[in-house]
Amino acid sequence: MIPFSILLFSAIFIRVVRGEGLQVSTKNPVSNCVEGINDALTEVTFGDIDPDAAYYTGLCGSVFHTTSLALSTMKWCTTQKQRDKGWGKMNGYCEEYGGLPLPSWDELLSKVNQSNVVEDVNTIDPTITGTVFNSTIVLSEEAWRAGQQTDDAWTTEENYHHGFGWGLYILVGLAILVGTLNRIFALFVRTYTPSSSSPQEISPLSHESRWYTIYKKHIEVPALFGYKHSQASAWGFLSIPTRLQGLFIFGYVGLNVIFTVVGYDIFYENVYWYGHRDTQIIRYLSDRTGIMCFYNLPLLWCLAGRNDVILWMTGWSYSTLNLFHRWVARIAILQAIVHSAGYIAEEMKQRYWWTGVVATIVMSLLIPFSVRPFREKFYELFLIIHIGLALVTLVTCWYHVEIWDGAYDPWIWASVAVWAMDRFIRVIRVIVLTYKALSKSGVNTNATIPWSPSDQRGLIRLSITTSIKIIPQPGQYYFIYTPYSLKPWENHPFTLASWTVNAHDSTLNFLVAPLKGATKRWQKKILKNQERKVDMRLLLEGPYGHTNPVEQYDKVLFLVGGSGITSILPYLYKLKLISIQVPEPTVREIRVIWIVKDQDYAKDVLDNELKEYVDMAVCGDIPTKVELYVTRGGANGQQDLIGSLGYDTTESSSTSGSSSPGITSTPMIEKFEPQDINKPSPNANNDGELSTTSNSDVELESSASKEKFTKSVGLTIHQGKPIIKDLVHQFVNGLVGSERLAVSACGPAKLMDDTRASVCEIYGNGENQVDGKRIEYFEESFCW
Template sequence: MTNGVRPWSTAGIEKKAAKGGYKKGTIEYDNFVQTNLAKAYNSFKVPTIAGYVILGGFGLLVLAVGLYRLICFLANRRRNGLPSKKTKLENVIQKSVTKKPFVGERHAQEYGKGLFTFRSPLRIHVIVLFFLFLANIIPLTAFYQILDPAKNTSWPNNRYAAQSRYFADRSSVLAVAQLPILFLLSGRNSPVVFVTGCSFNTLMLYHRWIGRLVAVLALLHGIAYTAYLVNLGKYTQYWWKYNWFPLGPVALIMFVFIIFTAHRPVIRKYAYDVFIAVHVLLVIAAIATLHWHVYLMDSASCHDFIIWIYVAIAFWAFDRAVRLLRLVLFSFDVRLKTKQRWSVGKVERFDNINVLRITVDLPAPSSALHTSVAYAGSHFYLYMPQIQALTSHPFSLVQHRITQDEQGQCKDQLVFCASIHKGITRVLNAKWQNKTLPIFLDGPYGVRHNILSFDDVFLFAAGIGITHILSLLDGVVEPNPTRSKNVHLVWCIRSIEMMAVAIEVLEDVKARLKVGEALQHVSISVFVTGQGTIPLPVLDNEKRSSPLDEKAVTPSGDMTITYAGTTLTSNDAIMAKSNNTCIHEGKEGLNSENDLFARLQRIAGSHPSSQFELTINQRRADIQQIISEQVTGQSAVFACGSDVFLDQIRNASLQVDASYFEEPFSW
């Protein structure tokens, strides 16, 4: 469509003048060339250069963060993984920039009501966005070459028309120039995540803000162009004369609608699957319309537009291709070595709580691919084509087991726990309990925390947030530790039955703490705030003291659990009473109440080296107190749970200068 000549090329404009019958050396010729040079400069040169500056600046920022990560990684290797002492400057930066909400004390919780709710970004986000907005505002409002209106051959004596047209063109160029960034920040497999290591949550925050910026620019383009045409009295004429023209307003309406529907309280919060379907379809339609709007103009001015649109589409296609590749590698037996050709999941429900366990058997024999990729804190997207054809849902990997099939071949089994909501999890609960169905996995994703470099690790979970935290716990307790480490897990739950979700990982972690090797110490404090459907067992040795106070456990570490009026002191006795229906014991069912308490008692029972402690408290956890008393500036705090919980932990952790990391389970 275009010959690649930039609209501001003098040679191109002179050619145009000659074609238009202007004679070189005449005033008319000079005015024509000056008018077109000014137009090309004002309308295209300035915003195109600004567009490339924004793209380049973004690239440099990503590379700078990547370089910083690399330096940290190398420094960590040089220290042999030993923790580094945080400097005062690092503390100040974390406290006031990288982890501090822009307004108030809330980042996870929303401000406002109904449609007018918003989440405060962190200050670091605001700083980046400020420079991005500035990089847009400056080329929108400055660097105009003002031509004497009398000499303007395009809009003689009509400064308003000239100015509105320049502004309309600038806003359109800037909007399209940022499409590659917008699309680059939309993918799970974005190279930005790979280089910077940022969370998908952060990526989405920037994606949304840049999306809003692009929509505002498109809106400004529409308003200014309309003003320009109305001023010239050509508005109606353009609708009928140029086939590219009506596509502009159509694309604009779609962009505005995309932004409106992406606002969390509109649909995203209540029907995520509907939102995603609408979002993807609208984006495809809007980009196709925009492409034709530009393409049909058949103008040299649009050369860069088309490139930017194609680059944006390429980023999108790259993400989809990598997703597909990951999904195939994980979920299908590509080497056709086993009878089971794809991954199959079994859905079970825990007794008395709204949580499902989804156990996915991978098809191929255990390979290095499977065993090495799942890491602490990772999550997978689960596709269940029998329920939803195209959408997927993220779940944290709770456990990665190696099992043996009938032929004695080792296979990988991934365990997820999902609380029951109103969408796919409701269908799983209603129709797929104790049944199997094909479940395809796309993953693993999630921030790779350098958790092993901390010697004092605090893990905070509320409710189902334990899934992410268990994965971290699993990763931080090493089978062969080389230096001492303290790991504290604080878990707030409504009913004791919730502990069934964690029991296997806790058993596994306890078993991993070798007798006689006293380097690692794991203490777990569970806070049960409600009664649940069955009474909370009374821990005879539980004292109403500080939750992480060692006095809460008897010197030997022994615990006695009284359940349903019977004091259970011997594991054997409990096992005799229980109906032995847990899958852990190789029988049917997820957990019976008795079995849960038997297992709880077993893990609460003394560890020969007192390295493992479990206290269960029937009260609300005083997070502020726990953190101010136990957490230090050299501790790492990881949190996953409700919005209120996260904000509370972030604020308390920042007060004591701990390194803080969170997983909000939403974006």
């Protein structure tokens, strides 16, 4: 559907444009007849023109020029409409730019000395061009046609410039339409695809399902090429889009290139640049790229905002729109460079020219100051530079086009309006959500560090009470401001972990890993208090983000790395609420795969946010298992982690009663080897894993009393890194009948790319593959 839309759109535009000599379907103005005659007459000069007068002042005040214009118009402009429209247009030029009106027909004809009229003058003949005439002349047919074609070519180019600019907007409109339809279609598939655990209900793929699977496997989910998407490519400077994103980007870039190189009417007799085809191409190309750059400016500003209607309609992530923003910026900057390079340095003394050069240089600087490594490592500096350079760009563009009397101001004002509206909505969001925090006693935040082995690693838990009652959703994030700090404008996004809806307000809980800047200051402030607790006032802006409908699937697999655990906490919280409120929830099983380097971090979260899921081995009423992969510390470190969690690592018995509810442990902690994930061993559980627990409820027999008992399993701890592909395949192989699986990944870029590639490999109708309707990949990511 998407490739067809892009190809159809391209075909329509390519049909109406061509290379040299093509005409647009839009008719040229009838006034071009008179204007073309005027241009042809300017190839010579007349003795009564003041050489020091302005261009139109000299022409409109010259009796010889105006009478020559009148007589040539009567001869070559055959319709009254051509004469009236053309004469009116010329009169407007004379009044606006020359300061005097064009004389009437009767007045001009009365001034003509018929005996002194020179007929059939070919002003474009190189032997005549530049000649000074002290009489009225009448153009030859060759000169008239050259003038007419020149003006037709000029107006045709203007039509192309603006037509192609609007064509980009149509492409964006199509992309939004396709994105919206894709969202509706995905919702339809998730809603009306039945679930069943009955094996006999598995049927061969229908024709529609086969096409949908192909679409998911080869277009929507995979990276454009290779397997890197979340990871940076090209030495860390570029982000590779998905194929679906790539199709939009390819369509946008391709149409910009096509619109730049086609539709030029280049001919030898052009009276503006007679005999200079190269000069014509350079001028038209410069104008085309400059105008299209202006058309791209509002798109550039629109895609940079947080409050974007495109996000609401399509359900795309902020990261997706940010990717499109960067590509629009690259094309706009390239167009600005080509536009500036087309003009000669002699015009540097004029303000419209040098301000255009400054705008181009400033826009070009946005690229090196926006590369991915710089954005990620120096975000605050990047933001200040980015906003500053963008502001300078708009101001210099304003002065660059002032000679066109406001013709191009709407594009600048549109960019300003988009920027201003985004900021206005941000302020409104902040005020509505947390206006009470601005009062004199407006403390609205409880900040704690309940546990940390050292003051350098304590996780901050923020509980922020909003000024109004809201109902949050998983996947949402909020920007947090510190209004009474040295930098009150500084804000950063934080993912919502859980929430409580009160009678008149809501309490939002955030889990924050202190790094530097504001979060480091929070940590120091909290640790100064012996109770590791302080009251603060913070402002919230949001909510942003989108919620993945994991509750519509039979099984849910969360694959997270490091601090990515914070992204799944709200989903677990929501699934718990659903399981309590709904008698038979759709979700029947949840598995959390958490890969972590820092054992202290893991202990902190396991002791707090994940504790109830581990202890009870359920999320509400949904069976839940957490598998922790510790990549550092070795066996001793793993043993220490288990001990610090309060779980016994000796063999359980009915008499000792030492095992903690919710977990069982083997007496020996062995290194988990990823390559042996499917290889059974003496200490392996039924899934072939080496772990601290089994994967299902276990029966242990006491050596003393031979009494059997069952322990609920909530946590498995592994040493080493897992093979993501094997984990995904293992869980998919556990699907029964037409059960559907939601796979959600969040964490390091490599983890998300590995998961994406694994899901793509599973799509199909072959062995160990499933229908595209039965497995859905969701990615929780945020990048600047």
